[in-house]
Amino acid sequence: MSSDDSNHSEEELQIIQEDELMEQVPVSLEDLDASDIDDEDGDLILEQKVTINNEAALKRITEEFRLKDLPWIETMAVTSTEPIELEDVHDDLKRELAFYQQALEAANIGREKVKAAGLPFTRPDDYFAEMVKSDEHMEKIRQRLLDETAGVKASEDAKRQRDLKKFGKKVQIEKLQERQKKKSEDMEKIKMLKRKRKGAEDFSTEDFDIELDGGADDKSNKKSKRGPSKRDKKDSKYGFGGKKRYAKSNTAESSADVGGFNPKKNKAPFKGQAKRPGKAKRANNRNRK
Amino acid sequence: MASVYKSAKAGEKAENKSNGTVDRRINKQRVLLLSSRGITYRHRHLMNDLEAILPQAKKDSKLDSKSHLHILNELAELSNCNNCIFFEVRKRQDLYMWISKTPNGPSAKLHIQNIHTMDELKLTGNSLKGSRHMLSFDKNFDASPHYQLLKEMFTQVYGVPKGARRSKPFIDHILSFSIVDNRIWFRNYQIVEKNPSNTPGYTAKDQDDITLVEIGPRFCMTVIRVFEGSFGGSTVFENPEFVSPNMIRAAHRREKATKYNSRQAAQTERKAKLKEAEGKESELSTRKVFG
Numbered sequence: 001m002s003s004d005d006s007n008h009s010e011e012e013l014q015i016i017q018e019d020e021l022m023e024q025v026p027v028s029l030e031d032l033d034a035s036d037i038d039d040e041d042g043d044l045i046l047e048q049k050v051t052i053n054n055e056a057a058l059k060r061i062t063e064e065f066r067l068k069d070l071p072w073i074e075t076m077a078v079t080s081t082e083p084i085e086l087e088d089v090h091d092d093l094k095r096e097l098a099f100y101q102q103a104l105e106a107a108n109i110g111r112e113k114v115k116a117a118g119l120p121f122t123r124p125d126d127y128f129a130e131m132v133k134s135d136e137h138m139e140k141i142r143q144r145l146l147d148e149t150a151g152v153k154a155s156e157d158a159k160r161q162r163d164l165k166k167f168g169k170k171v172q173i174e175k176l177q178e179r180q181k182k183k184s185e186d187m188e189k190i191k192m193l194k195r196k197r198k199g200a201e202d203f204s205t206e207d208f209d210i211e212l213d214g215g216a217d218d219k220s221n222k223k224s225k226r227g228p229s230k231r232d233k234k235d236s237k238y239g240f241g242g243k244k245r246y247a248k249s250n251t252a253e254s255s256a257d258v259g260g261f262n263p264k265k266n267k268a269p270f271k272g273q274a275k276r277p278g279k280a281k282r283a284n285n286r287n288r289k
Numbered sequence: 290m291a292s293v294y295k296s297a298k299a300g301e302k303a304e305n306k307s308n309g310t311v312d313r314r315i316n317k318q319r320v321l322l323l324s325s326r327g328i329t330y331r332h333r334h335l336m337n338d339l340e341a342i343l344p345q346a347k348k349d350s351k352l353d354s355k356s357h358l359h360i361l362n363e364l365a366e367l368s369n370c371n372n373c374i375f376f377e378v379r380k381r382q383d384l385y386m387w388i389s390k391t392p393n394g395p396s397a398k399l400h401i402q403n404i405h406t407m408d409e410l411k412l413t414g415n416s417l418k419g420s421r422h423m424l425s426f427d428k429n430f431d432a433s434p435h436y437q438l439l440k441e442m443f444t445q446v447y448g449v450p451k452g453a454r455r456s457k458p459f460i461d462h463i464l465s466f467s468i469v470d471n472r473i474w475f476r477n478y479q480i481v482e483k484n485p486s487n488t489p490g491y492t493a494k495d496q497d498d499i500t501l502v503e504i505g506p507r508f509c510m511t512v513i514r515v516f517e518g519s520f521g522g523s524t525v526f527e528n529p530e531f532v533s534p535n536m537i538r539a540a541h542r543r544e545k546a547t548k549y550n551s552r553q554a555a556q557t558e559r560k561a562k563l564k565e566a567e568g569k570e571s572e573l574s575t576r577k578v579f580g
Contacts, residue, residue, distance in 0.1 A: 106425030
């Protein structure tokens with residue numbers, strides 16, 4: 001449209017303005033002329049289904065075949081007092097609830113009417129007859145219900161267990177932290193004591209110091225003596241954390257470094273494997289161990 | 290021998306009638322229930338469920354033709370039926386339900402969707418086979434003439450008339466028809482009256498309380514057309530909102546096809562753009578200077 005705007009005569013422009021004015025008023029498809037419809041893309045479908053709704057005929061037919069003058073008990077049809085209106089059809093829960101309420105209302109009304117007509121309504125417990133669903137099928141349904149409740153219970157149990165575990169872990173960490181704190185406090189105390197002693201008497205009380213080490217400081221001392229743990233060793237050997245890429249590739253430094261290279265080693269004659277010591281020597285060695 | 294017995298019996302009956310103990314059935318409805326060829330298991334199960342619910346229904350063998358439905362009128366007459374439910378299956382997937390008052394009409398064609406049969410384990414209710422049920426209609430049925438007509442038709446076809454053959458005396462379930470979203474939703478509930486044995490924590494207050502448990506089947510009907518005659522005649526109502534499942538499938542397929550085409554177009558366009566962006570070789574390009 002915009003490309004050939006300039007070609008419009010004044011008359012056409014006027015029409016366009018009128019069209020714009022009319023935009024507010026909806027016009028049904030049937031009332032439009034074919035020429036009025038601006039079909040730029042050519043994909044507008046101009047055909048419209050001719051709908052049939054012959055209300056007069058519908059009413060006449062309904063009246064013709066309607067069951068007339070029958071007591072209610074013959075048909076037992078109940079119409080609800082309130083029409084069902086739902087905002088969202090796809091909301092299953094609300095929709096089913098509406099259907100349920102409609103049926104419940106009908107059931108309550110119907111029961112009164114059936115009783116008024118003098119017919120039995122409730123099936124007595126001792127009335128046995130063929131049912132719509134077989135006993136096997138009902139057993140299956142029962143089993144499924146049981147399974148469902150069992151599943152719910154199991155999942156709840158598992159959840160509780162998980163929560164407990166989480167809580168337990170928290171408690172454990174708290175305890176460890178408390179112990180650590182106590183230990184550091186003790187250390188602080190001992191240090192203070194030592195300093196006081198040093199200030200009071202200049203001569204060292206070595207035997208007393210040793211006693212102290214063996215006493216309250218026992219645990220921490222042991223640990224420091226033990227050295228790095230297995231985990232630490234492994235971490236230093238295999239690496240823990242940090243960047244793992246290019247760890248084994250050369251860098252400028254490593255390629256410049258010839259520390260490990262010894263040209264003499266290359267020229268050294270081949271010695272072969274170290275010889276196995278003789279029998280007596282081996283026996284001696286074993287004895288020494 | 291048999292004929293003698295029959296005639297004697299007939300005489301007896303006539304006598305009874307004259308004595309005043311007449312056949313009291315004033316609402317005589319019998320329903321012919323059958324399907325076309327090409328029915329799938331789910332549709333067949335639905336049909337069996339309807340047969341179980343409706344004691345006045347007579348099931349017949351599959352009908353061969355889909356074009357000459359008027360023979361159904363004769364079939365119904367042969368089996369003494371004045372109503373007919375016909376399951377027309379197209380393309381082995383789309384189910385249309387015809388319900389008709391044979392032989393003079395009216396009739397209606399409905400499209401059936403969202404079928405859940407009674408076999409589903411989620412539907413936990415149960416009822417006597419052949420007990421009469423109540424029918425519950427949504428008030429929306431009174432809103433427009435074609436729904437009024439359908440309501441009357443449903444009362445005659447789906448209602449079990451009093452004293453129907455094989456029907457049992459108690460009323461323990463209820464069929465509900467509701468109109469939502471311009472469709473008719475069908476549900477079947479068991480009526481459970483609270484008593485000490487089925488309600489934990491039963492009190493005197495609960496005495497007349499009713500709860501419902503769904504039995505099934507459940508399905509959803511969309512009206513396509515209403516005809517004046519039975520399986521034919523002039524159309525008196527046509528649903529403008531109905532879109533045939535074929536159209537929906539075709540649209541879906543077309544959408545899929547255009548998806549591929551548009552992607553291809555985008556790819557070629559991108560290639561052309563890249564080529565253009567490369568531009569011409571400049572005076573100082575490496576190839577020109579050193580080549």
